[in-house]
Amino acid sequence: MERKQQTALFITVSMLMLAVSIPLSFMIGARDIPPGELMDVLLGKGGDTLCLPILQKRVIRTVLGLITGSALGISGCLMQSVTRNPIADPSILGVNTGASFFVVLGIAFAGIHTTAQYIWFALFGASVTALLVFGIASFSPGKGAVSYNVDPIRLALSGAAVSTAFSSLISTVMLPRTNVMQVFRFWQTGSIGSGTWSGILMVLPFLMAGMILSLVLIPSLNVLALGDDIALGLGVKVTRTRALGAMAGVLLCGATTAVAGPIGFVGLMVPHLVQVFCGNDLKAKIPLSALNGAALLLLSDIAGRIAGRPGELEVGIVTAFLGAPVFVMIVRKARVGK
Amino acid sequence: MEKGFTSLDHELKAEHLKAGYDKTVIIEDMSLVIPDHKITVIIGSNGCGKSTLLKTFARLIPPMGGKVLLDGKEYAAMPSRKLAQIIGLLPQSPLVPEGIKVSDLIARGRYPYQEVFRGMTKEDYAAVDEAMDMMGVAEFADRNVDELSGGQRQRVWIAMALAQETDILFLDEPTTYLDITYQVEILDLLTDLNRKKKTTIVMVLHDINLSARYADYLFALRKGKLAAQGTPDEIVCRELIQDVFRLDSYVTRDPVSDSPFIVPMGKYHSGVRGKKNASRGIP
Amino acid sequence: MKADTGKTGITEAGSRNRKKRELRILAFMFGIWCIAAVFLLLYGDQVYSPGTVLRVLLGEEIRGAGYAVWTIRLPRVLVGTLAGFSFGIAGNTFQKILRNALASPDVMGITSGASAAAVFAMMVLGLSGLIVSFMALAGGVTVAAVILLISQQKEFSVNKMILTGIGIQAMLQAVINFIILKTSDYNIADALRWLSGSLNGVRMRDLSLFGFIVILCTAVILAYERELQILGLGEELPVTLGVNVKGSRRFLIYSAVILCAGTTAVTGPLSSVAFMSGHLAGRILKTGGTGTVHAGLIGALLVLISEAVGQFAFSTRYPVGVITGIIGAPYLICLLAGLNRKNG
Numbered sequence: 001m002e003r004k005q006q007t008a009l010f011i012t013v014s015m016l017m018l019a020v021s022i023p024l025s026f027m028i029g030a031r032d033i034p035p036g037e038l039m040d041v042l043l044g045k046g047g048d049t050l051c052l053p054i055l056q057k058r059v060i061r062t063v064l065g066l067i068t069g070s071a072l073g074i075s076g077c078l079m080q081s082v083t084r085n086p087i088a089d090p091s092i093l094g095v096n097t098g099a100s101f102f103v104v105l106g107i108a109f110a111g112i113h114t115t116a117q118y119i120w121f122a123l124f125g126a127s128v129t130a131l132l133v134f135g136i137a138s139f140s141p142g143k144g145a146v147s148y149n150v151d152p153i154r155l156a157l158s159g160a161a162v163s164t165a166f167s168s169l170i171s172t173v174m175l176p177r178t179n180v181m182q183v184f185r186f187w188q189t190g191s192i193g194s195g196t197w198s199g200i201l202m203v204l205p206f207l208m209a210g211m212i213l214s215l216v217l218i219p220s221l222n223v224l225a226l227g228d229d230i231a232l233g234l235g236v237k238v239t240r241t242r243a244l245g246a247m248a249g250v251l252l253c254g255a256t257t258a259v260a261g262p263i264g265f266v267g268l269m270v271p272h273l274v275q276v277f278c279g280n281d282l283k284a285k286i287p288l289s290a291l292n293g294a295a296l297l298l299l300s301d302i303a304g305r306i307a308g309r310p311g312e313l314e315v316g317i318v319t320a321f322l323g324a325p326v327f328v329m330i331v332r333k334a335r336v337g338k
Numbered sequence: 339m340e341k342g343f344t345s346l347d348h349e350l351k352a353e354h355l356k357a358g359y360d361k362t363v364i365i366e367d368m369s370l371v372i373p374d375h376k377i378t379v380i381i382g383s384n385g386c387g388k389s390t391l392l393k394t395f396a397r398l399i400p401p402m403g404g405k406v407l408l409d410g411k412e413y414a415a416m417p418s419r420k421l422a423q424i425i426g427l428l429p430q431s432p433l434v435p436e437g438i439k440v441s442d443l444i445a446r447g448r449y450p451y452q453e454v455f456r457g458m459t460k461e462d463y464a465a466v467d468e469a470m471d472m473m474g475v476a477e478f479a480d481r482n483v484d485e486l487s488g489g490q491r492q493r494v495w496i497a498m499a500l501a502q503e504t505d506i507l508f509l510d511e512p513t514t515y516l517d518i519t520y521q522v523e524i525l526d527l528l529t530d531l532n533r534k535k536k537t538t539i540v541m542v543l544h545d546i547n548l549s550a551r552y553a554d555y556l557f558a559l560r561k562g563k564l565a566a567q568g569t570p571d572e573i574v575c576r577e578l579i580q581d582v583f584r585l586d587s588y589v590t591r592d593p594v595s596d597s598p599f600i601v602p603m604g605k606y607h608s609g610v611r612g613k614k615n616a617s618r619g620i621p
Numbered sequence: 622m623k624a625d626t627g628k629t630g631i632t633e634a635g636s637r638n639r640k641k642r643e644l645r646i647l648a649f650m651f652g653i654w655c656i657a658a659v660f661l662l663l664y665g666d667q668v669y670s671p672g673t674v675l676r677v678l679l680g681e682e683i684r685g686a687g688y689a690v691w692t693i694r695l696p697r698v699l700v701g702t703l704a705g706f707s708f709g710i711a712g713n714t715f716q717k718i719l720r721n722a723l724a725s726p727d728v729m730g731i732t733s734g735a736s737a738a739a740v741f742a743m744m745v746l747g748l749s750g751l752i753v754s755f756m757a758l759a760g761g762v763t764v765a766a767v768i769l770l771i772s773q774q775k776e777f778s779v780n781k782m783i784l785t786g787i788g789i790q791a792m793l794q795a796v797i798n799f800i801i802l803k804t805s806d807y808n809i810a811d812a813l814r815w816l817s818g819s820l821n822g823v824r825m826r827d828l829s830l831f832g833f834i835v836i837l838c839t840a841v842i843l844a845y846e847r848e849l850q851i852l853g854l855g856e857e858l859p860v861t862l863g864v865n866v867k868g869s870r871r872f873l874i875y876s877a878v879i880l881c882a883g884t885t886a887v888t889g890p891l892s893s894v895a896f897m898s899g900h901l902a903g904r905i906l907k908t909g910g911t912g913t914v915h916a917g918l919i920g921a922l923l924v925l926i927s928e929a930v931g932q933f934a935f936s937t938r939y940p941v942g943v944i945t946g947i948i949g950a951p952y953l954i955c956l957l958a959g960l961n962r963k964n965g
Contacts, residue, residue: 087784091791132954153780157723160787161896161953164728167794168892168946171817176937181801181809188798264791314802320795327788328771331781360776398857422863433720433855438909439639441632446851450863454844463633470631479631480638482909502862 007284010277014291021298025062026055029305030312033058064195065298065315068260071207071252073293074214076267077274077286078249081221082242083134085152086272086330090126090253091264092156094163098129099257100188101166101173108173108180115199118187119258123206126254127247129166133159134246190263190316192301203255210251211290217245218282225280263316265323266293272330345505345536347374348424349409350395356403357387357394363402364390365562372506377532377539379549382559383583388542389430389510391559395540396427396508422450426504428495430511434483440494441479444469447501469500472534473527489520496527507531509541513548521545525552546583550574551597558582574598639908643915646905650918657925658698664933665689691825700823700831700887701928701941702921705894707835707884709920710913712895713902714842714877717849717911718870719779722903722956725896726761726881729786732892733793734764735885739815740797744804754886757815761882764789765874773867777856818891818942820928827887834883838876842913845873849911891942893949894920900956923948 027033033051041055072090079088090096102125106112112121133155174181186194220241224231228238253267274288297315300322304313351371358364364387372378372395380388393399395406397413405412413421426447434443447469448462470476473493478486483494492512499507509528513521525548531537543549549556550570558566558573560582566573575598579587585602592599662674669677669686677683677690712725726732738760742748748756768789772782801812842849848869851859859866881895898920902912905919927944 087788091795092787097794153721153783154723156784156787157721157728158957160728160790161723161957163791163794164892165946165950165953168817168890168942169950171813172939172943172946175813175817175940175943178809178813181813182806185798185801185809189795189802264795314799317795317799320792320799324788324792327791328785331784331788332771332774393857396857396861398860418865419863422861425861427857427861429855429857432858433853435720435853435909437903437907439635441635442639442909445632445636446854447862449847449851452847458633458636463630463636466632467630476631480635 003279007278010274011288011291014288014295017299018291018295021295021302022062022066024302025065025298026058028302029054029058030310060195060197060200061192061301062298064192064200064260065301066294067200067204067207068192068256068263069266069294069297070290071210071256071293072263072266072297073270073289073291074211074286075249075252075256076269076293077271077282077289078214078217078221078245078252079267080271081225081282082245082249083152083155084225085155087152087156087268087327089265089268090257091163091262092268092327093130093133093159094161094166095126095129095133095159095250095253096257096262096264097163097166097170098132099123099125099254100184100262101125101170102128103187104170104173104180104184107183108177113183115196115259116202119202119206119255122258123251123254126250126257129162130246130250133162187261189314190257190261190319191314192260192297193312193314195259199259203259206251206255210248210255213244213248213251214286217241217248218286221245222282225282261316263297263319265319265327266296268330269323269326270296272326345375345538346424348505348538349374350407350506350538352391352395352404352406354404355391355394355401355406357390357399357401359390359399363562365394367404368562368564369404370557370564370567372538372540373555374538375532375536376554377529377552378541378555378557379553380540380542380557380559381546381549381582382565385561386559386582387562388559390562391557392508392510392540392542396425396510397421398427419450423503424505426499426502426507428499428507428509428512430514432495434491436484438483439480440475440483440486441466441470443483443494444475444498444501447498450502465501465503469497472500472530473497487520488516489523492516492520492524493527496524496531500531504537506538506540509539511542511544514544521548528552546579546600547592550599551592551595570598574600639910643906643908643910647915647918650915650922654702654918654922654925657922657929658702661698661701661925661929662690662694664929665694696823696825696828697820697928698925699825699828701820701924703828703832703835704818704820704884704888704891705898705919705921705924706839706917707880707920708891708894709898709902709923710839710842710917711877711881711884712897712920713899713911713913713916714849714873715895716899716903718852718873719783720853720855721779721783722900723896724779724783724786725899726877727890727892727895728790729768729783730764730790730793731761731786731878731881732885732890732895733790733797735761735882736815736890737793737797737800738763739886740800740812743815744800744808744812757886758879758882761878761885762875764793765878765882769871769874777867779856815889817940817946818885818889819940820888820924821940823888831883831887835880838880838883839913839917841872841876845869846911846913849873849913853909853911889942891924892946893952894923894945897949897952898923 026038027035031054033055037051041052076089080086099122102121103118106117106121112118174184220236223234223236224238224241231238256263270289270293271285274285274292278284278288300318301315304315304318307313353369355365355368356363380391382388394401444466445458448465451462470479473496475490475493475497478490483491486494513524516524528539529552532539553570556568556570556573557564558578565582566578574589576587576589579585579600587603588601590599590601663669663671667685667689673683673686674690677687715725716722735757739753739757742753742756768782768785771785804812848864851862851864852870898916901919902916906912906915923945924941927948928941931939931941931944
């Protein structure tokens with residue numbers, strides 16, 4: 001099949017998946033809402049009053065899933081592009097754990113407990129961690145300009161080590177404070193089930209900022225992918241582009257983590273999937289990563305609801321189970337670090 | 339009077355060898371015999387299979403088809419240590435562990451002779467000392483390897499292979515990253531080794547002229563097949579260079595070593611020979 | 622040709638000198654260990670005199686002191702030493718095989734695998750006691766087996782192994798978080814114990830099996846010392862030098878994994894000890910050798926000193942895992958920055 005046909009087919013399938021997942025998300029749950037009833041309520045014909053509040057919650061959940069999924073997809077795309085590392089993802093690079101750590105600090109020492117408060121702490125934590133990992137891994141002192149020549153293995157190991165370090169610091173803070181653990185553990189596994197409209201509205205500006213920034217950066221990032229020297233020669237402001245790209249990525253995943261808790265692997269898997277069918281041009285990759293990220297997240301959430309009946313399996317754990325084998329496949333194919 | 343070992347006779351050959359990496363076949367069907375106690379160089383352009391051939395002979399890659407036979411036996415049939423006492427390798431970009439001293443690195447070459455719980459024996463120390471002497475790195479014995487220059491480091495690696503006391507030594511582009519000074523120095527040292535210890539040396543070199551000068555025997559590869567084999571005088575000629583490297587050239591004699599010397603002819607600066615060739619009807 | 626000069630014997634001389642230096646450093650570290658051990662035996666809720674402690678150790682029955690020393694302090698010192706030794710050697714072995722200072726079982730999922738299995742056994746299966754420890758050990762070993770299986774397909778590369786470990790670790794973290802999410806409030810404190818190492822509650826009887834495993838695995842690693850050295854030369858040279866690469870690597874890694882997971886099973890994850898010890902040993906020894914025993918001893922020292930700090934330096938008592946975690950974070954950052962300076 002020709003490349004262009006492949007791409008078109010892929011886009012169609014992705015959109016279909018997304019389109020299907022939305023009503024499924026409305027229907028499936030602890031109490032399933034049959035399609036007929038769903039139509040009734042949507043068309044304003046009333047229907048069973050019991051399912052109205054459930055449906056309302058599910059709508060919030062679906063919207064949250066859509067925006068976080070697309071944010072994570074784009075974020076992964078950006079991080080992989082900026083670091084030239086095929087396995088960059090907020091959970092691999094430790095950004096999620098860093099965000100968690102600051103949230104824990106907030107819960108333990110500042111008594112925060114609302115989404116608004118989580119957002120600021122999580123964003124701050126994500127930024128600090130990203131700075132730490134990217135910055136330390138790439139900064140070469142004594143050479144004048146910041147030169148970027150990071151061995152992808154070193155970046156991954158730095159991320160993993162920072163993640164482990166933060167993890168133990170989290171335990172440190174929580175150990176004498178079991179009450180903190182009570183609150184925190186609900187946040188620590190990513191989930192889109194406890195969202196509120198106010199929460200969504202609060203993160204929306206950050207997510208929009210991140211998305212718009214990423215769209216604006218597409219041309220420069222495309223050139224940057226050719227190599228620092230070439231990009232410099234073509235007039236791209238290398239350091240600035242990279243910094244902005246990283247910032248957009250952190251904004252997107254930080255805000256997502258803030259509202260839904262840490263959800264890993266979506267940012268890892270989706271760009272690779274898109275790349276297989278649509279190549280590396282960010283003009284296609286970023287929007288399609290958003291599309292597929294949203295679809296993947298929703299479908300994972302739905303799967304979690306089905307598998308976890310009568311409760312649910314939070315989406316964070318579902319993506320982890322999906323993501324680990326995909327990650328391993330990527331490692332084998334991509335020949336990272338050879 | 340040379341102390342230490344002198345290389346034993348061996349027969350090392352490939353029979354209908356098929357080799358490559360993963361699922362990619364690079365060498366289709368190659369049969370050749372490595373000349374014993376000689377310096378052999380494998381030449382060819384990038385991707386022709388020189389490295390693959392070398393690595394298959396150095397037992398880094400198992401053959402996909404056909405056989406590599408040492409004294410009539412396949413590698414897999416021989417114990418690993420025994421093989422390591424006969425065949426050694428200097429890889430293209432060897433890793434230097436941080437902080438290791440020169441004499442310790444060379445001592446690693448004694449592994450094939452060491453027993454499980456025994457430390458270094460008198461023979462081991464003697465072999466290392468001798469190797470250091472021969473390569474002229476004894477003065478660096480207690481220095482860190484990563485402090486040395488490229489040429490010095492290469493001498494240390496060859497010393498390690500020497501301490502391994504192998505009869506056959508494979509080298510994968512030993513001079514590629516070195517300055518011209520060191521290139522000649524290393525090749526001279528290898529020649530020393532061949533003359534004094536009768537070590538069979540097989541290497542991949544990227545420089546055709548150095549190959550022609552130092553090789554007793556050449557294997558010219560093209561696209562995974564043996565294009566020609568023989569002594570430099572026998573096979574190096576304009577047609578061969580055209581065939582193997584797709585390069586138009588003029589072959590003359592090296593005024594210093596009296597070996598074949600290849601002068602490339604490009605689009606420009608080929609005035610002298612170009613005209614002569616044109617007048618002879620050669621395009 | 623060349624005369625038989627005094628050049629012979631250079632290697633032997635150099636090698637002897639280096640060995641002597643290594644032994645001196647070892648003796649020095651052992652001295653520090655003695656000090657730390659004695660300190661932990663003498664100090665506690667009640668301070669006992671050296672004489673008292675000595676008499677108790679020799680078998681005399683002294684009320685109060687006897688209990689404190691035999692039931693609490695001595696097990697703590699011994700288990701702590703073994704644990705640190707174990708983590709130190711495991712971390713060092715991983716770092717040497719993977720030729721990367723950052724590669725340690727804590728970041729490659731081994732410790733997480735042990736913790737996850739333990740938490741699973743306790744919270745989901747409702748088990749307790751020795752069987753949880755065995756499951757922890759099994760968890761760590763399973764993760765190692767999966768990593769080895771995946772990375773040994775086609776061409777082995779240490780990078781593949783490292784990355785596979787990192788990916789599995791990220792997944793296991795999610796699993797641990799998830800299990801804790803679903804646990805009832807009642808059990809949280811127990812679960813937390815498995816996420817941060819501690820020497821509280823260790824008993825003399827824990828010592829025998831644990832000690833046996835540590836000694837066995839250390840012996841295996843020491844038996845493969847030379848192979849470990851040569852594996853540091855890359856993927857190609859060990860083959861041509863006659864090393865059984867696959868076999869050696871398997872023995873070394875599994876021994877390191879059993880050390881790591883087994884220790885996690887007894888004390889919980891003592892984060893950072895594995896990763897710091899090997900690296901510190903390398904910096905102190907500076908010879909490019911394997912430094913196995915030194916790494917182990919440094920690990921033991923780290924644990925004992927951290928335990929002392931955790932018990933006495935602050936108003937609250939912190940378990941040793943917390944202290945090692947706190948030390949580890951800045952150490953990691955300096956290491957990362959330093960690594961860059963070298964390669965930059």
